[in-house]
Amino acid sequence: MSVNETDTAMTTAEIRELESRYGIPTYAQLPIAVVGGDGSWVTDADGRRWLDLYGGHAVALTGHCHPRVVKAIQDQAGKLLFYSNVVANDARARALRSIAGIAPKGFSRTFLCNSGSEANEAAIKIARRTTGRRRVVSMINGFHGRTMGSLSATALGHYLADYAPGVPDHEFIPFGDLAAAERAITDTAAGILLEPIQSMGGMWTATAEYLRGLRALCDRHGTLLMFDEVQTGPGRTGAWWYGENFDVQPDVITTAKGLGSGVPVAAVIASDAVAAKVKEGDQGTTFGGGPLACAAVEATIAVLRDEHLVENAAARGAQIADAVRSIAGVTGMRGRGLLSGIVLDRDAGPVVKALRGHGILAGSTPGDAKVLRLLPPLVLTESEVETFARALHAVMKGA
Numbered sequence: 001m002s003v004n005e006t007d008t009a010m011t012t013a014e015i016r017e018l019e020s021r022y023g024i025p026t027y028a029q030l031p032i033a034v035v036g037g038d039g040s041w042v043t044d045a046d047g048r049r050w051l052d053l054y055g056g057h058a059v060a061l062t063g064h065c066h067p068r069v070v071k072a073i074q075d076q077a078g079k080l081l082f083y084s085n086v087v088a089n090d091a092r093a094r095a096l097r098s099i100a101g102i103a104p105k106g107f108s109r110t111f112l113c114n115s116g117s118e119a120n121e122a123a124i125k126i127a128r129r130t131t132g133r134r135r136v137v138s139m140i141n142g143f144h145g146r147t148m149g150s151l152s153a154t155a156l157g158h159y160l161a162d163y164a165p166g167v168p169d170h171e172f173i174p175f176g177d178l179a180a181a182e183r184a185i186t187d188t189a190a191g192i193l194l195e196p197i198q199s200m201g202g203m204w205t206a207t208a209e210y211l212r213g214l215r216a217l218c219d220r221h222g223t224l225l226m227f228d229e230v231q232t233g234p235g236r237t238g239a240w241w242y243g244e245n246f247d248v249q250p251d252v253i254t255t256a257k258g259l260g261s262g263v264p265v266a267a268v269i270a271s272d273a274v275a276a277k278v279k280e281g282d283q284g285t286t287f288g289g290g291p292l293a294c295a296a297v298e299a300t301i302a303v304l305r306d307e308h309l310v311e312n313a314a315a316r317g318a319q320i321a322d323a324v325r326s327i328a329g330v331t332g333m334r335g336r337g338l339l340s341g342i343v344l345d346r347d348a349g350p351v352v353k354a355l356r357g358h359g360i361l362a363g364s365t366p367g368d369a370k371v372l373r374l375l376p377p378l379v380l381t382e383s384e385v386e387t388f389a390r391a392l393h394a395v396m397k398g399a
């Protein structure tokens with residue numbers, strides 16, 4: 001096949017061969033080429049259907065190709081693909097209003113950008129700018145992205161070590177350890193950035209007590225509490241934002257992944273008190289808040305709300321926990337809602353592979369080999385959970 005040839009009916013093998021020939025090989029890929037999707041399902045190039053409990057890495061929040069999201073993108077594409085923030089735009093105005101509508105009380109302002117890493121970079125800059133301090137505290141085992149700034153707040157495996165040194169003035173403490181937080185959060189700390197559920201790190205889940213403790217320490221020292229909700233928000237844990245499960249409000253929330261149901265978009269949502277300190281020129285990005293992405297954001301939030309998908313995330317998460325609890329070899333559960341970590345008595349890698357034999361895509365975590373990770377669309381149904389539980393049962397029995 002020549003480079004310019006357009007072939008809509010390529011086989012899995014042809015697609016994989018082209019990608020491996022022309023892509024810089026940074027990704028370990030599954031032996032699948034996905035070409036379509038609807039709801040919790042994707043279709044591969046050979047016509048096989050897969051139950052997608054990986055969700056394109058937590059991105060397909062409203063399911064694949066939700067008709068309302070697709071229509072909003074199509075309509076916007078026919079009107080205006082892009083204009084930068086140098087002018088106002090109707091799609092951007094509506095998306096900002098939609099985000100404010102689901103943000104915690106006292107959070108009405110958002111900075112729009114393009115990826116989780118970029119959102120975390122912006123949050124770190126906001127912490128430094130608004131406090132006048134430099135030191136940023138984050139968690140051992142946390143993951144905040146791969147650009148140099150967000151990577152500098154990442155202390156998981158090889159990600160930063162391979163590129164050290166990182167940006168100066170980052171400090172790491174053990175997740176869940178309030179005494180360590182007390183030592184690190186002082187009058188010289190600009191901010192603390194953490195994932196409420198350390199997804200890549202092994203699905204370690206913050207308790208209410210820990211988050212309340214961090215809130216109190218940050219209040220005492222004027223340090224910004226920043227939740228990286230790139231995976232947990234919006235809605236995935238059964239509340240719009242993780243802290244709402246426990247009535248704990250951070251000062252800054254970053255989110256990305258599912259916010260546009262697959263159109264690249266990210267957001268830094270700040271409390272009004274923090275937002276009031278950010279000045280013109282403090283941050284910017286060409287593509288942030290582009291009309292196409294904003295149309296996707298508005299439609300995504302409308303679908304989450306109208307179809308009660310946040311409530312569904314809580315219900316399906318509880319159903320998964322109930323359904324797998326009695327399976328031999330399942331030793332525990334981590335996570336919350338539809339960010340679900342099933343702890344096994346064995347490595348999850350071979351289990352993930354065997355689930356593919358049952359037509360199911362699931363994940364593992366680099367931080368804990370024994371954790372099977374589910375990040376499915378929030379449209380997941382009761383019967384799809386049953387299908388998964390039956391398959392996991394068979395796989396764990398070695399069938």
Ligand SMILES: Cc1ncc(COP(=O)(O)O)c(C=O)c1O
Nearest residue numbers: 115116117143144145195230231
């Ligand atoms: C918690 C968390 N933060 C940040 C990121 C980085 O997001 P992105 O890949 O969109 O830059 C990720 C990506 O997996 C993530 O899981």
